[in-house]
Amino acid sequence: MNMHKILLHLLIITTIGSCEKEPLEDDYVFIRHKEADMPVWVRGNLKSDVFIIFLHGGPGGSSFIDIHNNFFSDIENRYAMVYYDQRASGNSIGHSDDALLTLDQFVEDLDIVVKYVQAVYNPLKIVLLGHSWGGTLGTAYLLNPNLRSKISGWIEVDGGHNLGQTAYQYSRDYVLNVADNHISRGKDTKEWKQIKGYYQGKSSWRNTDVIIQHSKNVTKAGGYFYDDANREGLVGLDQILFSETDFIALLAQNKHVIKKMDVWHYDFTSRLGEIDIPKLLLWGKADGILPVELAYEAKVSMELADEFFHVFQKSAHSPHYEETELFNQKVISFIENYIE
Amino acid sequence: MRISTKLVLAFILAVFFVIKTKAQTELNSIPQISIGIGYFGELLTHPGIVLFSEIALNKTKNQLVARINFIGYRHKGHTRNYFVLPEIIYRRNTKKLNYWEASLGTGLLYQLADSPVYKYRQGAFIKKKSGWFHFAPSFGIRYGKNFSLDNGDFLTPSIGGRMFYQYPFNDMWLLRTGFDLSVSYQIK
Numbered sequence: 001m002n003m004h005k006i007l008l009h010l011l012i013i014t015t016i017g018s019c020e021k022e023p024l025e026d027d028y029v030f031i032r033h034k035e036a037d038m039p040v041w042v043r044g045n046l047k048s049d050v051f052i053i054f055l056h057g058g059p060g061g062s063s064f065i066d067i068h069n070n071f072f073s074d075i076e077n078r079y080a081m082v083y084y085d086q087r088a089s090g091n092s093i094g095h096s097d098d099a100l101l102t103l104d105q106f107v108e109d110l111d112i113v114v115k116y117v118q119a120v121y122n123p124l125k126i127v128l129l130g131h132s133w134g135g136t137l138g139t140a141y142l143l144n145p146n147l148r149s150k151i152s153g154w155i156e157v158d159g160g161h162n163l164g165q166t167a168y169q170y171s172r173d174y175v176l177n178v179a180d181n182h183i184s185r186g187k188d189t190k191e192w193k194q195i196k197g198y199y200q201g202k203s204s205w206r207n208t209d210v211i212i213q214h215s216k217n218v219t220k221a222g223g224y225f226y227d228d229a230n231r232e233g234l235v236g237l238d239q240i241l242f243s244e245t246d247f248i249a250l251l252a253q254n255k256h257v258i259k260k261m262d263v264w265h266y267d268f269t270s271r272l273g274e275i276d277i278p279k280l281l282l283w284g285k286a287d288g289i290l291p292v293e294l295a296y297e298a299k300v301s302m303e304l305a306d307e308f309f310h311v312f313q314k315s316a317h318s319p320h321y322e323e324t325e326l327f328n329q330k331v332i333s334f335i336e337n338y339i340e
Numbered sequence: 341m342r343i344s345t346k347l348v349l350a351f352i353l354a355v356f357f358v359i360k361t362k363a364q365t366e367l368n369s370i371p372q373i374s375i376g377i378g379y380f381g382e383l384l385t386h387p388g389i390v391l392f393s394e395i396a397l398n399k400t401k402n403q404l405v406a407r408i409n410f411i412g413y414r415h416k417g418h419t420r421n422y423f424v425l426p427e428i429i430y431r432r433n434t435k436k437l438n439y440w441e442a443s444l445g446t447g448l449l450y451q452l453a454d455s456p457v458y459k460y461r462q463g464a465f466i467k468k469k470s471g472w473f474h475f476a477p478s479f480g481i482r483y484g485k486n487f488s489l490d491n492g493d494f495l496t497p498s499i500g501g502r503m504f505y506q507y508p509f510n511d512m513w514l515l516r517t518g519f520d521l522s523v524s525y526q527i528k
Contacts, residue, residue, distance in 0.1 A: 244417025
């Protein structure tokens with residue numbers, strides 16, 4: 001390829017970049033707190049009386065992947081969705097010190113976001129929707145009665161209300177069962193025996209190396225996606241090159257926060273009954289990192305009626321991704337009947 | 341992409357297509373001082389402009405050059421960035437006075453959110469305008485082609501890529517990439 005052709009291609013690429021759809025609305029700001037600028041993107045029906053604050057997973061994930069994939073588009077048609085990236089996560093920038101990577105600090109940050117929503121929109125009702133690590137964060141926030149008084153509803157999605165010992169055991173057993181299944185069928189026997197052997201002598205995942213390796217094993221075992229093909233479409237090249245998401249920072253921060261944040265021990269199961277606001281528990285049946293047994297335990301602890309509990313049969317860790325339409329229906333129905 | 345960025349890019353591309361030159365092979369004729377402008381893209385597609393000036397420290401086949409870059413780029417909806425980067429360059433000139441180079445530098449990157457920033461204070465949210473300073477060491481490579489114009493001055497289109505760190509990005513070293521398509525003009 002000669003120089004002129006290379007230049008022509010560069011021109012085309014940059015022109016495509018200039019034609020990108022205007023993605024931002026006015027309600028996109030950054031909130032500064034303790035040396036972190038955290039993006040807050042409010043979308044959907046801003047005239048609604050109900051604002052839903054989404055708490056992304058991780059720790060160290062981002063809500064922007066969920067935005068780009070329109071996981072909550074039906075909900076946005078009815079209500080306002082508030083997406084924010086937590087401290088040192090996703091699209092957050094600034095100089096946040098590693099010493100601030102604590103659950104207490106993240107709860108404090110979330111309260112600033114709640115105050116922002118109250119100050120700017122003054123909605124009648126604020127609902128928290130927490131996925132995965134967002135379930136840990138939301139639960140910790142709501143266990144404080146003063147903070148809970150600001151919130152009208154809680155939706156936990158494959159959430160981390162329990163990241164402690166039993167959660168590790170359920171997740172480890174999930175991997176071991178998949179390994180046994182493969183070994184009994186003679187499929188990749190050597191590799192699965194190695195994976196089984198990894199867990200010998202490991203009684204906890206409260207260790208950076210263990211949680212990272214275990215997470216890889218869960219991925220290998222199919223515990224994040226019910227349908228492995230779903231993984232392919234989660235992030236496209238157009239998002240990486242042309243969206244407002246900083247994927248370089250997103251990936252690096254995710255890795256960094258996982259290493260630095262000591263969270264793999266929290267277990268709030270016995271205290272879930274203290275959350276005395278309407279609650280909805282949604283879970284993927286095939287979740288391998290936070291298996292569905294944790295959901296059943298939470299249901300008992302919260303004394304939830306069946307109508308506030310749903311297990312998605314064709315989902316693993318992210319039912320809002322794998323069964324988007326049904327997920328949106330469940331959330332809308334819950335808010336219509338118990339929040340509005 | 342801003343109109344100014346598009347204009348710079350169009351200008352540089354036009355230079356590649358329209359310049360008419362004469363052959364020049366004398367090393368001592370290569371620029372002592374030159375200034376340049378270019379399209380800069382962080383991750384290629386986050387557009388910006390680079391202005392730079394170069395001073396040759398010698399005029400041999402294996403050459404040392406000092407350069408200072410003033411870079412501005414925008415990641416729409418995320419950040420606006422202003423980057424001052426002095427560099428020392430090892431440049432290898434070919435017989436036809438084209439060159440390959442490797443550069444090392446360390447600069448200062450100022451990053452602002454590309455949306456309003458609010459800080460909570462005493463029951464109210466106050467708008468903030470400040471951003472964040474970052475230490476930014478850089479390593480780059482570049483290919484350039486010297487064209488000798490009718491008046492004897494050199495016009496030099498070049499294409500380069502660099503990796504640079506941003507520290508502290510929160511509390512870590514964040515490695516970024518940038519590419520540029522530039523043209524420089526000999527002023528001495």
